[in-house]
Amino acid sequence: MMDTTVRLPGLTLKNPVLTASGTFGFGLEFEDFGDLRTLGGIVVKGMSLKPRQGNPMPRVAETACGMLNAIGIQNPGVESFIKNKLPHLPWEDTAIIANLYACTAEEFGELADILSAEEGVAALEVNVSCPNVKEGGAAFGQDPVQIGRVTEAVKAKARNKPVMVKLSPNVADIGVCARAAEAGGADMLSLINTVTGMAVDLVTRKPLLANVIGGLSGPAIKPVALRCVHQAVRAVKIPIIGLGGIVTARDALEFILVGAHAIQVGTANFLRPDAAFRLVQQLPKDMEIIGIGSLDELRGTLVLPGA
Amino acid sequence: MKLCKKVKVVDVRPFGQPMTAGPEFFELRLENPGWDEWKPGQFVMLRPTSFGLEHVWARPFSIAMCDKQELTLFIQRVGRGTAHIAALEPGDHVLVWGPLGTSFVQEPDTHTLLLAGGVGIAPFKGYAILHPKRDNLRLVFAHRASARCYPYEQLADAVKAERVQEEKPEHLARVITLLHERISQYADGLVLACGPAPFLTTVRKYALEYGARCQLSLENRMACGVGACLGCVTPGVDGENRRVCVEGPVFWAQDIALGGGK
Numbered sequence: 001m002m003d004t005t006v007r008l009p010g011l012t013l014k015n016p017v018l019t020a021s022g023t024f025g026f027g028l029e030f031e032d033f034g035d036l037r038t039l040g041g042i043v044v045k046g047m048s049l050k051p052r053q054g055n056p057m058p059r060v061a062e063t064a065c066g067m068l069n070a071i072g073i074q075n076p077g078v079e080s081f082i083k084n085k086l087p088h089l090p091w092e093d094t095a096i097i098a099n100l101y102a103c104t105a106e107e108f109g110e111l112a113d114i115l116s117a118e119e120g121v122a123a124l125e126v127n128v129s130c131p132n133v134k135e136g137g138a139a140f141g142q143d144p145v146q147i148g149r150v151t152e153a154v155k156a157k158a159r160n161k162p163v164m165v166k167l168s169p170n171v172a173d174i175g176v177c178a179r180a181a182e183a184g185g186a187d188m189l190s191l192i193n194t195v196t197g198m199a200v201d202l203v204t205r206k207p208l209l210a211n212v213i214g215g216l217s218g219p220a221i222k223p224v225a226l227r228c229v230h231q232a233v234r235a236v237k238i239p240i241i242g243l244g245g246i247v248t249a250r251d252a253l254e255f256i257l258v259g260a261h262a263i264q265v266g267t268a269n270f271l272r273p274d275a276a277f278r279l280v281q282q283l284p285k286d287m288e289i290i291g292i293g294s295l296d297e298l299r300g301t302l303v304l305p306g307a
Numbered sequence: 308m309k310l311c312k313k314v315k316v317v318d319v320r321p322f323g324q325p326m327t328a329g330p331e332f333f334e335l336r337l338e339n340p341g342w343d344e345w346k347p348g349q350f351v352m353l354r355p356t357s358f359g360l361e362h363v364w365a366r367p368f369s370i371a372m373c374d375k376q377e378l379t380l381f382i383q384r385v386g387r388g389t390a391h392i393a394a395l396e397p398g399d400h401v402l403v404w405g406p407l408g409t410s411f412v413q414e415p416d417t418h419t420l421l422l423a424g425g426v427g428i429a430p431f432k433g434y435a436i437l438h439p440k441r442d443n444l445r446l447v448f449a450h451r452a453s454a455r456c457y458p459y460e461q462l463a464d465a466v467k468a469e470r471v472q473e474e475k476p477e478h479l480a481r482v483i484t485l486l487h488e489r490i491s492q493y494a495d496g497l498v499l500a501c502g503p504a505p506f507l508t509t510v511r512k513y514a515l516e517y518g519a520r521c522q523l524s525l526e527n528r529m530a531c532g533v534g535a536c537l538g539c540v541t542p543g544v545d546g547e548n549r550r551v552c553v554e555g556p557v558f559w560a561q562d563i564a565l566g567g568g569k
């Protein structure tokens with residue numbers, strides 16, 4: 001038996017495969033396509049204190065080897081998640097990770113307080129992509145000071161739940177952002193969120209998204225994601241969860257090679273609804289093919305020129 | 308229960324055109340994916356192997372018919388994705404997940420008006436075949452390309468049917484006039500419609516005006532087809548978004564705020 005267990009601070013995963021927030025709903029949408037308990041974990045749709053309807057339509061567009069989205073965190077609110085979704089999830093058998101979305105450090109703290117009281121929540125993932133209207137409109141995630149502040153606010157209310165901060169690639173120096181989250185007390189990091197982008201229609205002369213600008217995801221961004229993970233691994237000591245364009249088990253292993261502890265599967269869930277389940281099945285087979293008995297044998301063993 | 312399965316292409320049959328490669332209108336016949344049940348109005352997500360990594364979304368299509376042996380879809384080639392599908396050959400494999408979404412109501416004893424715009428005719432094929440009292444059905448078909456490009460003749464053999472062609476923009480008025488007239492005759496019946504958004508907006512307007520019970524099947528862009536991405540939503544009259552792939556594609560006309568109106 002191949003050992004795929006991943007030990008993270010305060011969180012043990014049976015395998016390194018998590019599903020990415022916003023691409024796997026609340027998990028329940030995929031029950032017909034595979035056994036949720038076989039997954040390493042499920043990061044559920046981003047949630048806010050109050051329900052949100054999100055951005056106007058159209059808010060998704062397919063692009064070459066990827067897609068743009070500007071959903072705008074449509075969600076039923078944290079109370080509804082706890083009441084209507086969490087009890088139906090197999091949280092005793094797989095890690096359910098809540099994804100927190102707020103626009104002030106105080107709101108992040110409140111969300112953390114509510115969610116960390118739930119036995120069924122294994123960890124908190126912090127999405128810092130909200131535009132900071134008070135300070136010029138750039139996303140929280142683009143300002144290391146704000147990243148630190150939000151991380152502290154969540155950590156202060158997280159009780160015994162591990163906190164992972166999800167970093168944006170749309171920054172000049174991902175290492176600085178990674179260090180800011182680490183200094184704020186993050187137990188681990190996840191990266192990357194989507195890459196800002198846009199698409200236009202030459203016939204109608206309109207943007208394909210009503211929001212004009214959206215976030216690019218899918219295989220098109222995998223090289224950006226690998227680069228970010230590579231740089232973040234070098235900048236901090238806390239474990240990193242890699243994502244961005246992962247479709248196959250070999251893609252997943254590439255992120256481990258670069259130094260990630262675990263990975264998330266996002267847009268690949270749209271290529272086929274059983275993608276994450278298949279990746280879990282395929283992983284030990286590909287580990288055998290490349291000749292490793294555990295992920296530790298591969299993790300961070302990237303051979304760099306001149307080494 | 309929804310299934311995600313790789314199935315074999317049985318046939319790609321062009322409509323209204325000679326047997327050319329990559330037809331514009333065609334019927335796609337697939338092996339039955341092993342479903343226990345389905346209902347007319349429901350759809351599938353379809354992904355040919357040739358999408359590779361270039362197309363990260365499958366494409367949604369109404370189920371035209373499904374029996375023990377075969378699943379039949381009716382498809383118009385409009386862009387890159389449907390071009391890949393039009394190029395399929397018997398023996399090729401495609402990935403299919405479904406059956407998905409809601410279906411049209413069936414009330415055998417109610418006079419039912421079927422309104423189809425273009426390829427929106429697809430779900431009515433199965434609807435008519437499976438209806439126990441076809442005498443109670445009447446089809447109005449509005450189309451741009453020649454009627455031979457669609458499964459219209461097959462349907463006209465089964466139910467009372469009439470059609471109106473919109474070859475030029477000036478013809479739009481006669482489509483609207485016909486929709487208006489027929490819907491006014493079904494005020495105490497049932498009106499079921501499938502077609503492009505402006506077509507549905509018109510149908511909705513007259514159905515609400517005459518108080519006819521009316522269902523509309525929407526065709527929003529879809530990424531996942533299973534309710535996870537929230538990319539396909541349409542606003543309800545209460546301001547709450549509905550997922551077209553789960554709470555739809557078939558909605559009661561009074562529940563959704565099509566075209567911004569109430």
Ligand SMILES: Cc1cc2nc3c(=O)[nH]c(=O)nc-3n(C[C@H](O)[C@H](O)[C@H](O)COP(=O)(O)OP(=O)(O)OC[C@H]3O[C@@H](n4cnc5c(N)ncnc54)[C@H](O)[C@@H]3O)c2cc1C
Nearest residue numbers: 366367368369381382383386387388389429526527528556
């Ligand atoms: C529930 C449902 C049922 C459908 N049933 C049928 C059917 O039975 N037969 C059929 O031929 N088509 C049907 N469609 C539409 C079909 O899915 C689109 O035509 C197809 O996805 C276009 O893919 P493409 O890559 O060729 O086009 P693209 O290159 O992506 O786009 C070409 C054009 O089609 C439009 N388009 C793209 N995606 C969609 C979409 N999902 N719906 C409507 N327009 C779109 C684009 O805005 C653009 O103008 C259905 C759609 C839905 C949501």
Ligand SMILES: Cc1cc2nc3c(=O)[nH]c(=O)nc-3n(C[C@H](O)[C@H](O)[C@H](O)COP(=O)(O)O)c2cc1C
Nearest residue numbers: 020021022046069127192193217218244245266267
């Ligand atoms: C439709 C959609 C919705 C998303 N919603 C969220 C969200 O609510 N919270 C979040 O942190 N990330 C969200 N993401 C970002 C993904 O979790 C992920 O970081 C990104 O898509 C890159 O991974 P991928 O290329 O594997 O998809 C969303 C992505 C998509 C495509």
Ligand code: FES
Nearest residue numbers: 532534537539552
């Ligand atoms: S297509 Fe993803 S929620 Fe409807």
